[in-house]
Amino acid sequence: LxxxxxxxxxxxxxxxxxxxxxxxxxxxxxxxxxxxxxxxxxxxxxxxxxxxxxxxxxRTAMPIRQPLGDEPRQRLLITPAVREPLGEIFEALAEEITGMVSSPSLGVDLQPVQSVGDARLTKIAAEISALYQLDVDLFVGDKVPGLAAVTAYPRRLLVLDRSLLTEPDLALRFLFGYAFEAIRGGYALLLHLGARQRRELVTLLRALVAPDGELTGPATELVDRASGRAAKVLERHAGLRDVDADAWISGMLACAKRGGLVACDDFSAAIWMVARLSGERLANHDASVALGAVLGGPDLVRFYLSDAYQQLRDSLSA
Incomplete structure (x- = not known):
């Protein structure tokens, strides 16, 4: 079945x-x-x-008691996109590529989470930080574009729009898991790509796998500055044809959604928060019915029902 x-x-x-x-x-x-x-x-x-x-x-609640180690993350959580050639190239050059994309706007009137005085938010943030084994600078602000700003480089940072503070616990757990998985994987910049930035990144990624002598523009600069390890990765994948960089980006974004779902263990809360981050104006949580595949994507549905998800939840609650 x-x-x-x-x-x-x-x-x-x-x-x-x-x-x-x-x-x-x-x-x-x-x-x-x-x-x-x-x-x-x-x-x-x-x-x-x-x-x-x-x-x-x-139903029996399965509280998270263990951090998410590298081995179960690699084996049970991440999508195939991470292991694809573009995934290996991006991982090797994540900081450099991030530096070539304009940073997301952080909003205005930023306050450290600790100074906001929201014990519930602080508790959720601490729990999901422990799950993903991350130390992230957390802020709350006003007029945050997309309601959340996430960076992995040069600083691990998450800024929440103040309007999110009234969200239920499970929705916030999804948001923290979504952001922290992207930070841990080094691909947080993908969460904020506008249409133009996405086109530019697709062009750059395709150029990075072009045969020697066909590199142009920013790709040439990246290759010239690449570390020894990154250079070996680029050499291994040079000359690839028919690279679908758009599909790869979608696969990486699916990783972040998986990370959020693991953190909240609630598909409804996941779809609700994806809707909010996507700019959808739903009247209430019931309005997310029938949007599971549209907002979460087929990957999130399959992951939620998979043996891998069950194994991951079992390992984290052991």
């Missing part, structure tokens, strides 16, 4: 059969996940929602 959903996440009967299987085997948590996804994709019927309500009191 999961193979069916790998091919088509809109195949509603497969969700019902999979939820029924998990219920019969006593796996209430995974049955609930399947029905939640069905609901947020807009396919749930009254009987599905009734089953969700019946299962809810039977």
């Amino acid at each position: 999961r193979k069916v959903l790998e091919r088509d996440i809109h195949h509603a009967p497969a969700y019902r059969m999979l939820a029924s299987f998990y219920s019969r085997t006593g796996d209430v948590e995974r049955a609930s996940r399947v029905l939640t996804a069905l609901d947020l994709l807009g396919f749930a019927e009254d009987t599905d929602r009734s089953t969700m309500q019946r299962l809810r009191p039977m």
Whole structure:
């Protein structure tokens, strides 16, 4: 059944059969996940929602007790984009490439999180910082473009718009996980690319894999300044053809969404916060129903229902 959903996440009967299987085997948590996804994709019927309500009191919370180590992150969390040639090249030159892209605007009237006096926000930030094993400078400000500004270089930084302080715990946990995964992976700049910046980055990435003698503009400068390790990575992938840099960027953004989902363990909260960060003006949390695939992307749906997600949650709550 999961193979069916790998091919088509809109195949509603497969969700019902999979939820029924998990219920019969006593796996209430995974049955609930399947029905939640069905609901947020807009396919749930009254009987599905009734089953969700019946299962809810039977669920057991799985608090995070362990940090996310490099091995489980590599094996269970990240998308294939990280291991693709462009992923290896970007990782080797992340700081240099970040320096070539204009930094996101941070908003105005910034305050360190500690001085805001929001104990709930401070607690959530500390928990997700421990999960991702990061020390990030946290601020709250006004008029923050996109509601959150995230940087990995030259400084690990997260600025939240003050309007987010009223968001529920789970939505904030998603946001911190989303940002911290991108910071840890060094690809935070991808979270803020405008259309022009994205085109320029796509052009740069394609140029970096061009054969020797075909490098132009900023790519030439990057190659000339590359460290020995980065130079070896570039040499290994030189001459690649038909590189889909747009798809690679989308794959990396999917990593950040996965990171947020792991931090909150709530698909509805994840979709709600993705909607907010995308500029969607939803009236309430119920308005995110039927937007699961649009806002989260097929990857997030599949990840939420996967064995890898279950293994990751098990390892973090052990």
